[in-house]
Amino acid sequence: QHYKDDILPPWADHFGDKDTDTESCCSSDIGGFGVENDADSEDRDDISGHEEDSESSSDEDDGVPSEVFDNNLFRDEEQHDWEGSSNKRVEKRKARATITVFDTQSCTRLFRLRRPIKCRLFASPPVFHPTKSLVVWPLADGDVLFLDYLAKTYFTRRLQPSTPHTGHVCMKIHFSECGQFLHIATLEAQRKTPESKKDSETLPPIKPAVLVCTYRLSRGKTARSPPQQIHRMKLALGETTRLHVSKLPFTFTWTSKDLYFSCSGKSLQVYRIPLFSTTEEKAEDLQPVWTPKKPFFLPYSASNRAVHYFPPAVNKSGKEQLPARIIIGSGFTALKDIEPNEAEEEYGALLVKRVIEHSSRGGEFYPPAGCHVDEDTNLGGWVDSHARANILQDRGVGRLDPRIPVERFNPDDDCDLEPFIY
Structure with missing residues (x-):
């Protein structure tokens, strides 16, 4: 997944649709997926508005309010009013998440789903079940998509965060080898103080944490029945002012x-x-x-x-x-970050030559390295x-619950005026 800017994902709402058609292809991949910016609606014929679990889908405007991404701040959980945005430019470049599943033997498209998204989740790919026709795909704002690409049905559940004023940065999915359990590891980022000023010079610190949950899958209805939580643990990672997503x-x-x-x-x-x-x-x-x-x-x-x-x-x-084993991935250091040794300080040309030999970009590459321990x-x-963090009890932390739409206040329909005589 690639985005033009790297920011922590704020809270947002999502809407879903369902694809019911297949078409021929020349791909040999098991599945294709990605996130794309869709400027128009020419592919709307691929989408229908029905979900198996009777969750309502919406055809309302799904543009991204400009204030969502200002200063890389999270939206408060209690702030559900998204009205008042008139950013035409953002509305024309709506981000959409698309997943497509192919059959490698018959070269046909089995399933395709496209959903608009209002915030971003990083390094969170979908995962196939080892034996069933089930794909689990973490979306944004805690939404997790469960789809059966053979039955062409799907449902979504929302993963409850561990603390208020918390956003999801990435979400890793893993199935057990037996296929009976689903593991979800979520990297969370909590804003330390809810009162964060947009015009402040310094960004407020954030508290990253990892929430790990285990769920038991239904044996008879693995791809249709929501999983049941059986275990959860949280790891606190201290405090930081920035996070390169x-x-x-x-x-x-x-x-x-x-x-x-x-x-x-x-x-x-x-x-x-x-x-x-x-x-x-x-x-x-x-x-x-x-x-x-x-x-x-x-x-x-x-x-x-x-x-x-x-x-x-x-x-x-x-x-x-x-x-x-410990494996360290490859890396790159720019020229300005390379510190010359004593010999290279006397003969600066040696340092420049050493850098140019490694990279024409003016830096030095580090190949992967590893060792046995x-x-x-x-x-x-x-x-x-001693880094395990406490989890609030009876708050539904880590549960996969149906998303309940929040009704907005309407002063005309939600207010009754009664005459008052003193």
Whole structure:
């Protein structure tokens, strides 16, 4: 997904439609998907207005109000009034999310869905179920799309955030190998103070966090029945003033029991988050979020590169076949960021020559690098990180609920005038 500007996604509402036709194609891909800016409505014949779960779809104007993206601020949850926007330019360039599923054997299009979106979600691709004709696609504002591309039906559910004044930055979907469980890891960003002035010189700090939820899928109606939440955990990531959403400094590695969440930095910062609860259904789960005990230093450039942590690979009998691995993705440093050594300071031409040899753009490329580590010897084992955050009880955090449309106040229909005689 590519956008012209990188911003944190504000709150917004979404509307959905359904596609019911197929057409021939020359593609050999399993599925095609993307987000496009649609300036007109010439493809409206591909869309119908029915949803399987009887959720209402809207044909109202879905233009993006200009104030949504001012100063990269979130819209408050309580502020539902979107009226008063007259930005013609934005209305003509409405962002639409499109997903298309193809059959690789018959080269036919099985399903196509196009939805207008009012805010943005980054690095959140759709995921196919391992055995069923189910695709789960995270949209924006917490909306998660469940579609059956063979039955040509779909429904949407809204993932409740963990705190007020919170926006979703990215959402990762993962199915268990058995296909009975769905895991969703959401990177959230909470504005620290609700009262943020648009004309302030400095942006208010944000508090990123990771909400990990596990859901049980229906065995008989996997693609039609909404999943049931059985586990949730939250990881607090401190506080920051900015977040580069086009190149997120976080990576996700899934296993059958845990999620390994890694952060870019000069030292290894990885968290092991359990995906299942160890207590009864209604009992409080007190599992910690784990982290390595010993520090493990990485190259200086790892602060601007993706850091992936892969745990030891084991066979079915539980015997370790491959040790843990740390993979650092490729990177690029501009010329002004390169610090010459003592020899190059005396002979500046050597530095310029070294940079030009690597890149004509005036910088230096770093190829991917990796190493094997022993979790006990090199990392000291896993200990409690004390970074698990509390989740408010009885607030529906992490639940996949139907989106309930908010009725706007109408002074003519919603007010009754009664004569008052003193």
